[in-house]
Amino acid sequence: MDKFTEAEKNELRRAAHSKELREDFRHISRNRHQFRTANGNIDIDTIVRYVADINTLVNHTPKPFKKITGNSFKM
Numbered sequence: 001m002d003k004f005t006e007a008e009k010n011e012l013r014r015a016a017h018s019k020e021l022r023e024d025f026r027h028i029s030r031n032r033h034q035f036r037t038a039n040g041n042i043d044i045d046t047i048v049r050y051v052a053d054i055n056t057l058v059n060h061t062p063k064p065f066k067k068i069t070g071n072s073f074k075m
Contacts, residue, residue: 024057042075 004012015021028050035050037043 024053028053028057 032050035042035046
């Protein structure tokens with residue numbers, strides 16, 4: 001494996017000291033694995049919010065919403 005350059009090391013150090021980044025990861029950690037409702041059903045809204053949070057964290061531009069149609073879905 002290649003070694004980090006000094007610039008990469010400095011970037012990682014700055015990220016490690018970022019309060020905002022740590023708070024983002026705490027938010028994700030607190031909400032992980034809670035995709036099911038109290039009765040055991042999968043909560044799609046929670047999954048969508050999780051994916052949106054991840055996209056925000058990694059700075060991806062959200063894609064336009066496409067309505068999902070149909071009545072038979074498998075995960």
